[in-house]
Each structure stands twice: as C-alpha cells, then as structure tokens.
Amino acid sequence: MASSFSFLLVAALLGLASWKAIASDPSPLQDFCVADLNSPVRVNGFVCKNPMNASANDFFKAAMLDKPRDTNNRVGSNVTLVSVLQLPGLNTLGISIARIDYAPLGLNPPHTHPRATEIFTVLEGTLYVGFVTSNPDNRLLSKVLNKGDVYLFPEGLIHFQFNPNPHKPAVAIAALSSQNPGVITIANAVFGSNPPISDDILMKAFQVDKKIIDLLQAQF
CATH class of the missing domain: 2.60.120.10 (Jelly Rolls)
Known part of the structure; x- marks a missing residue:
C-alpha cells in the first residue's frame, strides 16, 4: 500500500514538473524554426519551413x-x-x-x-x-x-x-x-465584444444601470 502511494506521489510530482516545463513558450530543439506563415497546418505556434531555405x-x-x-x-x-x-x-x-x-x-x-x-x-x-x-x-x-x-x-x-x-x-x-x-485591452473586450455581452450581465458586474452600460458600449 505504501509503495503504491509512493509511486502515485512520484508520478504526480513528475506530472506537475512536466506541466510547469510547458507553461510558457516551448524551448527550441534546434538552432531555429523559421515560421511558415502560409502553411495550412495549425499547431500551437507555427510549423517550420525547411531550415535549408532560411535566409x-x-x-x-x-x-x-x-x-x-x-x-x-x-x-x-x-x-x-x-x-x-x-x-x-x-x-x-x-x-x-x-x-x-x-x-x-x-x-x-x-x-x-x-x-x-x-x-x-x-x-x-x-x-x-x-x-x-x-x-x-x-x-x-x-x-x-x-x-x-x-x-x-x-x-x-x-x-x-x-x-x-x-x-x-x-x-x-x-x-x-x-x-x-x-493583448487583451480590458475596456474593448468588455464593452466592445462581438456579439455584445448581455446588458444584464454587465449591469450586475459593474453595479450600474442600463443607460451607463449603453453609453460605454457605444464608445467601442
């Protein structure tokens, strides 16, 4: 029982360490990876073009x-x-x-x-x-x-x-x-979202009446 618990604890710690390691931009595994901005492939980042074609x-x-x-x-x-x-x-x-x-x-x-x-x-x-x-x-x-x-x-x-x-x-x-x-600009995101966030939600969140919400939304 104790050995099973130890194994699970080690596995959890390794999982946490692995998650932490990828919590920011991934580390490069080669000299460079010039983005192919025209590739139809969608990944977390951009695929690399052939490094021999880099300039x-x-x-x-x-x-x-x-x-x-x-x-x-x-x-x-x-x-x-x-x-x-x-x-x-x-x-x-x-x-x-x-x-x-x-x-x-x-x-x-x-x-x-x-x-x-x-x-x-x-x-x-x-x-x-x-x-x-x-x-x-x-x-x-x-x-x-x-x-x-x-x-x-x-x-x-x-x-x-x-x-x-x-x-x-x-x-x-x-x-x-x-x-x-x-970048997320707070006012633009809250009052200029597309489609707009419901007036009822914004009125309750900011504790103001609908006239003020309408005025703010009109600015964005």
Whole structure:
C-alpha cells in the first residue's frame, strides 16, 4: 500500500514538473524554426519551413522601431509590436519586442498579455505605470518612470502606462517573454465584444444601470 502511494506521489510530482516545463513558450530543439506563415497546418505556434531555405531576411526587419508612430487616436498612444507575425525567425524562441509612443497625456489603456511577462524601459519622457494584483487583494503597484527607468509587468496581470506631461510626448520599449504575447485591452473586450455581452450581465458586474452600460458600449 505504501509503495503504491509512493509511486502515485512520484508520478504526480513528475506530472506537475512536466506541466510547469510547458507553461510558457516551448524551448527550441534546434538552432531555429523559421515560421511558415502560409502553411495550412495549425499547431500551437507555427510549423517550420525547411531550415535549408532560411535566409538572413527571416531574422531581419528593416526600420520597424526607428520612427515615432501616429498617436492621433482616442487614447493617444501607438504600439508597434515585433512578434513572430512580423519576424518569422522568432518562432519557438519565446521573445518579442514592442515600441510604444505616447502623445502628451497619452494612455496605453489597462490591458493584459495572456502569454507573456513584460519588461518595460522608458526611452524618452516620463510615464506613470502600474499593474494590479489578482483577486482578492487587487493591489495597485505603480511608479513614475523617467528616461532609462525599468519596470516589470508580470504575465497575465492588468497593467497600463500614462504620459502625465501635457506638452511633451514619450516613448518606451517593451520586451516580452513570448513570440506571440497577445493583448487583451480590458475596456474593448468588455464593452466592445462581438456579439455584445448581455446588458444584464454587465449591469450586475459593474453595479450600474442600463443607460451607463449603453453609453460605454457605444464608445467601442
């Protein structure tokens, strides 16, 4: 009986260790796996094209992050992501990078990356940033960052960045621990889903009446 229990315990621990090992982007088993973005095969990631057909251009993207992007939109920010979709050589390597431009008083709204931790660096300007811990505490951990400062946003947690300067723009670079980190912008997902989430659900969730829900949904 004791030996059976020991065997089950060891099996459970090995299963847990195996699950932990695949809880993020898979480790590469070869030098590289350039994504074949045109393949009809669907896997968790992208299939590899023949490595003999790989070229330097599979690992290169010209002038992706060198210039400011247009921030003339409702939130006053613009994210330029370089993921596996823009740079096929990133496939299986577990990283991506983004440039974020902020207009004066620009905001990168509260959002999450379901598959990535983010390390964030201010290149120019000042930014107020923060993230919220999970239930039940929902603690806001925030900081004002200046040029050269670094902040970390843990995987899956809601976070934001705001440029408090009414006169000067700001720019930052973010490195993410996934080839395809994904993004869920909270307001867009909740109030702009397709089809819309039921008014009854949103009214109860936010404890407001239907007029407010309709107003919020109209924005998205």
